[in-house]
Amino acid sequence: MFEETELIARNKRIQGLYRTLLMMVTILLVLPVLVILATLVYKGGSIISMEFLFTDPVDGMTAGGIFPALFGTVWLVTLALLISVPLGVAAAIYLSEYAANNWFTRLINLAIINLAGVPSIVHALFGVGAFVIFFKFGTSILAASMTLAIMTLPVVIVATKESLQSVPYAFREACWNMGATRWQTVRRIVLPNAVSGILTGVILEVSRTTGETAPIMFTGAAFFLPFLPESIFDQTMALSLHLFVVATQVPGVPDALPYGVALVLISMVLLMNSLSIAFRIYLRNQKKW
Amino acid sequence: MIMEQNNYAICTQNLNLWYGSFQALFDVNLNIKEGLITSMIGPSGCGKSTYLRSVNRINERLGYVRIDGSVHVFGHNIYDPAVELVQVRKKIGMVFQRPNPLPISIRDNVLFGHRIHNKGQKFSKPEMEEILEDALRQVLLWDKVKDHLDKKATELSLEEQQKLCIARLLPVRPKILLMDEPCSALDPKGTAAVEELLWDLHGEYTVLIVTHNMSQARRASEECIFMLHGKVMEHNATEDLFVTPKMKETADYIEGRYG
Numbered sequence: 001m002f003e004e005t006e007l008i009a010r011n012k013r014i015q016g017l018y019r020t021l022l023m024m025v026t027i028l029l030v031l032p033v034l035v036i037l038a039t040l041v042y043k044g045g046s047i048i049s050m051e052f053l054f055t056d057p058v059d060g061m062t063a064g065g066i067f068p069a070l071f072g073t074v075w076l077v078t079l080a081l082l083i084s085v086p087l088g089v090a091a092a093i094y095l096s097e098y099a100a101n102n103w104f105t106r107l108i109n110l111a112i113i114n115l116a117g118v119p120s121i122v123h124a125l126f127g128v129g130a131f132v133i134f135f136k137f138g139t140s141i142l143a144a145s146m147t148l149a150i151m152t153l154p155v156v157i158v159a160t161k162e163s164l165q166s167v168p169y170a171f172r173e174a175c176w177n178m179g180a181t182r183w184q185t186v187r188r189i190v191l192p193n194a195v196s197g198i199l200t201g202v203i204l205e206v207s208r209t210t211g212e213t214a215p216i217m218f219t220g221a222a223f224f225l226p227f228l229p230e231s232i233f234d235q236t237m238a239l240s241l242h243l244f245v246v247a248t249q250v251p252g253v254p255d256a257l258p259y260g261v262a263l264v265l266i267s268m269v270l271l272m273n274s275l276s277i278a279f280r281i282y283l284r285n286q287k288k289w
Numbered sequence: 290m291i292m293e294q295n296n297y298a299i300c301t302q303n304l305n306l307w308y309g310s311f312q313a314l315f316d317v318n319l320n321i322k323e324g325l326i327t328s329m330i331g332p333s334g335c336g337k338s339t340y341l342r343s344v345n346r347i348n349e350r351l352g353y354v355r356i357d358g359s360v361h362v363f364g365h366n367i368y369d370p371a372v373e374l375v376q377v378r379k380k381i382g383m384v385f386q387r388p389n390p391l392p393i394s395i396r397d398n399v400l401f402g403h404r405i406h407n408k409g410q411k412f413s414k415p416e417m418e419e420i421l422e423d424a425l426r427q428v429l430l431w432d433k434v435k436d437h438l439d440k441k442a443t444e445l446s447l448e449e450q451q452k453l454c455i456a457r458l459l460p461v462r463p464k465i466l467l468m469d470e471p472c473s474a475l476d477p478k479g480t481a482a483v484e485e486l487l488w489d490l491h492g493e494y495t496v497l498i499v500t501h502n503m504s505q506a507r508r509a510s511e512e513c514i515f516m517l518h519g520k521v522m523e524h525n526a527t528e529d530l531f532v533t534p535k536m537k538e539t540a541d542y543i544e545g546r547y548g
Contacts, residue, residue, distance in 0.1 A: 100352060101352065168389075170385065170387065170389035171389065171391055171392065173347070173385065173389065174385075174389045174390075174391055174454070175391070175401075176347065176350075176378060177345065177347065177378055177382060177383045177458075178378065178379075178382070178401060178402035178405070178457065178458065178461060179375045179376070179377075179378035179379040179402065179405070179406060179461065180375075180401075180402075180405050181375065181405075184405050188401075188405075189391055189392075189393075193392060
């Protein structure tokens with residue numbers, strides 16, 4: 001009564017086959033990441049030291065450390081987020097909590113999605129035209145950060161909007177029915193419950209922004225600058241551009257150097273991503289509904 | 290006519306309501322008496338929830354709702370442009386089908402409405418505690434939760450959550466409580482507890498309760514309204530409506546011949 005039949009055996013073989021196939025494909029996808037990391041550690045790991053991280057490059061960038069570039073990247077990314085996060089969160093709150101569902105709102109949403117699809121080199125040219133030339137910021141940290149901010153804005157808006165909308169509608173109804181205004185509802189209930197999602201989105205943007213090269217190339221990042229910037233109107237070195245430079249533009253660079261720079265860059269990104277995941281898990285455990 | 294509006298807690302005249310091109314209410318004329326518990330029964334989609342939701346104007350959030358006719362609450366037309374929506378919501382509290390406590394502590398849930406309506410005024414701690422205790426006592430929840438008021442409200446059982454949802458309306462001093470199938474997510478024990486609570490609130494508040502459960506309407510209300518296809522079929526003292534229904538449709542429904 002319960003024994004295996006010919007048909008069942010065949011179905012089980014097919015099911016096993018597909019399972020193996022799907023697993024192989026998945027492993028194949030993870031493989032490149034592992035290979036990249038392994039290569040970087042293998043070829044560049046030897047150069048990483050405190051000295052490498054915290055000294056200036058010397059001998060036409062063929063020796064020494066990467067401190068100005070590391071410092072510049074931290075500056076650029078921080079400033080970019082200080083600009084894009086408040087703007088993006090405000091826009092998302094408007095779109096999610098206030099805007100009526102009409103053609104105008106749909107147009108804005110469409111524009112945001114399209115903005116997210118604009119290639120980074122086009123953002124760079126916009127940055128040159130708008131911030132460097134029109135607003136007369138010159139090629140500076142400010143101009144570069146603003147360009148990065150424009151680029152990250154759509155992602156911040158979309159991530160924030162999604163986390164706002166994942167807060168159950170019933171909470172809003174409950175507030176409104178006690179006579180709370182929209183703003184009281186947003187401020188006291190919706191926003192506190194959306195913070196984990198917003199932060200996750202922001203931190204993921206940090207890692208993406210860290211790696212961007214094109215938007216800062218013409219707007220504020222310098223090829224080589226043997227001293228640290230003194231204000232946001234100075235130019236600065238940046239890790240991503242530095243990697244491009246030492247890998248392709250400078251003769252006589254020891255093999256390990258570009259791999260070392262790449263390793264630092266990717267470690268920063270991975271660190272940020274892990275932080276974001278840890279933080280999300282922490283906040284998710286905080287809320288119960 | 291004016292006299293009539295003043296004598297009732299809720300007085301609706303020729304209320305028609307459309308969702309887009311679909312008409313959900315047809316010439317609804319209802320006078321709900323102050324201090325009584327009035328239940329609304331009828332098959333799904335008959336418009337009873339829609340009626341409830343037009344009494345505190347929560348329907349109009351959906352952009353495609355159109356309303357015609359008038360709703361007077363204690364003699365005031367709540368659809369008058371001069372009426373402040375926040376005041377309407379303050380005076381007319383609503384309890385939903387699924388308990389929806391806010392994801393904050395029990396204490397903060399109860400004091401939420403009080404806080405937002407008394408912004409800037411300082412209340413001493415004992416005053417706040419008194420408001421908290423009063424509200425929770427009224428819904429028969431105080432003894433159960435008094436030792437863990439800082440626990441998250443979402444950790445309570447469904448029955449306790451629903452009682453809390455009623456409790457948090459009280460510090461705002463509403464006159465009318467609208468309840469949209471408040472027991473449908475509860476087990477029989479929870480249902481009995483909420484019904485007991487209804488009788489406790491009776492007199493002080495005007496309660497309008499939508500229910501699918503006919504024995505509940507019979508047990509827990511003084512007047513009963515039967516609706517069908519967006520129209521009021523019958524409105525009578527509960528006992529009379531169940532024992533000697535005037536309309537054939539009412540009789541059919543309470544005997545279980547409609548969905």
